[in-house]
Amino acid sequence: MTSSTIKLQATAEDHHIARMAAVALGLTVLEAAIPSPLPGVKPGLANIVTLIVLARYGWRTAAWVSLLRVLAGSLLFGNFLTPGFFLSLSGALLSLLVLAFAQHLPSRWFGPVSLSIYAAFAHIAGQMEIVYLWLIPHAGIAYLIPIFAAAALVFGTVNGLIAARFMDNEETKQLGVH
Amino acid sequence: MHALRHIRPGDWLTLLSGSVCVVWLMLSLWSSELADKAVIRSGGKIFREVPLSRDQSIEVPGPLGVSLILIQHRKVRIASDPSPRQYCVRQGWLEHAGEIALCLPNQVSVELLGGHKRYDSLNY
Incomplete structure (x- = not known):
């Protein structure tokens, strides 16, 4: 009897996506160690990776990286299919949807900072939607919206700047300026 | 930079x-919008609707006795109530639209209304 092995052909692109998702996952774990005053107010460092991947390899790859990160992160933290997982998922999905449109903005005028802010707002909007429609169907959560929106603006800007800085460094390195 | x-x-x-x-x-x-009128209910029915512009005290009868409601300087409070735990009395002054004080044992409540009704847990 011959033993049959199922071999999945992983392309170079698959490896690449997995590597990027792993980096994003690392940032998610790192971020979990940062205390937060309010559940849901997080820097969203993993989005830096999504932004860089989006700029480099396009929306499809960015979507893969982002969704893999959500899935693997939930397995790692043990909250797969719990409300926390669906919150991350809805945030990631809405961010990706917004990025799909925002990436076509003229890059001469709109850089990673804009994309990051739009994605951050979309993220929080997706999460609030799930919270309102499913978890806490009460108008009282409206009081929290300004806090989340302010956090999205601040962290969106910071993440965008980090992403822009990172891409700038790599470009100058590739050009041999450094 | x-x-x-x-x-x-x-x-x-x-x-x-x-x-x-x-x-x-x-x-x-x-x-939080300031209220401009108070709706007083007794036994689930509207007892009186009063504007906050005039200071007055209102006695509302309930199954346990009389609840005394005070209106002063556009604010409302339940000054006394026969209910055993006195939650509605301890709630103190109410001034914003949507705020409500309930004296459940005596079936008396005061709700403040503004220009338009805001959502709260009671009328979601």
Whole structure:
């Protein structure tokens, strides 16, 4: 009897996506160690990776990286299919949807900072939607919206700047300026 | 500032509109409108609707006795009530639209209304 092995052909692109998702996952774990005053107010460092991947390899790859990160992160933290997982998922999905449109903005005028802010707002909007429609169907959560929106603006800007800085460094390195 | 180098003209626009959006959300979601009338209920029926413009005290009869409601300087409180735990009395002065004090044992309540009715846990 011959033993049959199922071999999945992983392309170079698959490896690449997995590597990027792993980096994003690392940032998610790192971020979990940062205390937060309010559940849901997080820097969203993993989005830096999504932004860089989006700029480099396009929306499809960015979507893969982002969704893999959500899935693997939930397995790692043990909250797969719990409300926390669906919150991350809805945030990631809405961010990706917004990025799909925002990436076509003229890059001469709109850089990673804009994309990051739009994605951050979309993220929080997706999460609030799930919270309102499913978890806490009460108008009282409206009081929290300004806090989340302010956090999205601040962290969106910071993440965008980090992403822009990172891409700038790599470009100058590739050009041999450094 | 090296970081500012990465912000393109459109990004400033995004930042500006984002800030405007946040301020607008704060103003519209955090403003608590002052009330202009009080609805007093007894046994589930409206006992009286009174404007807050005139200071007065109102006695509301309930199954346990009489609850005394005070209106002063556009604020309302339940001054005394025969209910055993006195929750509604301890709630103190109410002044914003949507606020409500309930004396369940005596079946008396005061609700404040503003220009338009805001949502709360009782009328969601």
